[in-house]
Amino acid sequence: MRMSLSKAAAFEKTLRPMMSFRYDKGKSYRIVFPVDEQKEPYLYVRKVHNVRLGTGNIMGKRVCLADFNEEGYCPFCELRRMFYTHVDAEVAEYVKNNPDATEEDIAKYKKSLTDNKVPVGRVEGLYGFIVAVLEYDERGMKPKTDSEGKIPFTLQMLFMSNAQFNKKFLIKVEQIDNELDFTEMIFTYPEADSKMESARNLDMSFLPNPDKASKVIDPTLIERIKEEIDKLDTSEENIQKMFYQLRPMNMDEAIKAIAAKRAAYLESMSDEEKAAYASKLKDNMDAVNVGDLINTFLNEDEPQPQVTEVKKDSPNKMANAILAGLADEDEDDDDFDED
Numbered sequence: 001m002r003m004s005l006s007k008a009a010a011f012e013k014t015l016r017p018m019m020s021f022r023y024d025k026g027k028s029y030r031i032v033f034p035v036d037e038q039k040e041p042y043l044y045v046r047k048v049h050n051v052r053l054g055t056g057n058i059m060g061k062r063v064c065l066a067d068f069n070e071e072g073y074c075p076f077c078e079l080r081r082m083f084y085t086h087v088d089a090e091v092a093e094y095v096k097n098n099p100d101a102t103e104e105d106i107a108k109y110k111k112s113l114t115d116n117k118v119p120v121g122r123v124e125g126l127y128g129f130i131v132a133v134l135e136y137d138e139r140g141m142k143p144k145t146d147s148e149g150k151i152p153f154t155l156q157m158l159f160m161s162n163a164q165f166n167k168k169f170l171i172k173v174e175q176i177d178n179e180l181d182f183t184e185m186i187f188t189y190p191e192a193d194s195k196m197e198s199a200r201n202l203d204m205s206f207l208p209n210p211d212k213a214s215k216v217i218d219p220t221l222i223e224r225i226k227e228e229i230d231k232l233d234t235s236e237e238n239i240q241k242m243f244y245q246l247r248p249m250n251m252d253e254a255i256k257a258i259a260a261k262r263a264a265y266l267e268s269m270s271d272e273e274k275a276a277y278a279s280k281l282k283d284n285m286d287a288v289n290v291g292d293l294i295n296t297f298l299n300e301d302e303p304q305p306q307v308t309e310v311k312k313d314s315p316n317k318m319a320n321a322i323l324a325g326l327a328d329e330d331e332d333d334d335d336f337d338e339d
């Protein structure tokens with residue numbers, strides 16, 4: 001595309017009119033939560049996994065695909081299940097070889113296999129708000145007002161993890177009867193060794209003195225935020241186009257992304273384990289592509305299990321089964337990590 005320099009300078013903005021909220025540790029931010037005419041916030045929610053496939057691979061929050069196909073199949077759920085199948089087998093082996101091991105020893109051994117090694121976290125909520133981030137100094141005390149006394153701001157997508165949303169935000173907004181109305185909050189990310197640790201200790205608070213609210217300092221603020229939001233296509237479809245965290249990955253890509261890890265786990269399984277795992281999958285998943293999946297577990301010369309028909313009434317069976325069985329088996333980092 002040929003264009004002038006000045007147009008090119010604005011080009012990026014036309015591609016991506018809104019960015020994800022980014023924070024620095026040790027800084028405070030003034031954040032306003034806009035609402036629409038029905039007084040509803042601009043909030044987008046997804047079921048996600050925290051995926052960590054290692055350097056060079058996809059990392060961070062990824063939408064659980066179980067809700068996006070009739071079979072309820074999610075490669076991330078599968079990899080998680082496989083990981084724990086592998087861990088269980090290793091633990092059983094350990095117990096066999098160490099008959100005198102105490103429960104504590106066994107727990108310690110299991111921990112050594114899972115600590116920072118879980119490739120896919122359990123399904124949890126991810127909450128994305130369209131917010132106005134106001135331009136203030138680093139301590140969130142002084143607005144960077146322009147010559148007309150207006151406080152500059154940008155609309156951004158603020159993602160909250162399950163823990164941030166349920167354990168911090170909801171508890172806070174109870175104080176205002178859960179009714180956001182261009183409510184201004186101060187988010188303080190304390191000094192810490194890492195950004196993740198800082199996010200874990202994030203403090204969300206309302207202004208101690210309502211007279212110091214930004215909308216009092218700048219009476220045009222709310223109107224200007226409304227105008228900016230009106231310019232934006234806030235439809236689910238458009239918003240998920242902008243943020244991968246809200247967008248289900250293409251199934252083939254997701255399967256490709258987990259392929260190396262899956263192969264590694266398979267490599268470490270005995271044939272009996274593979275067969276047991278394959279039949280477990282068959283029992284728990286009504287996927288049409290379960291046949292392909294099972295083929296990868298079994299040697300060509302072994303008899304192929306029959307593929308069950310798709311049961312349309314149980315799209316989430318596999319994810320639910322995994323959730324029920326594994327919900328508390330690992331401790332995921334509850335903060336939202338940066339991509």
Ligand SMILES: [Zn+2]
Nearest residue numbers: 064065074077
């Ligand atoms: Zn999933």
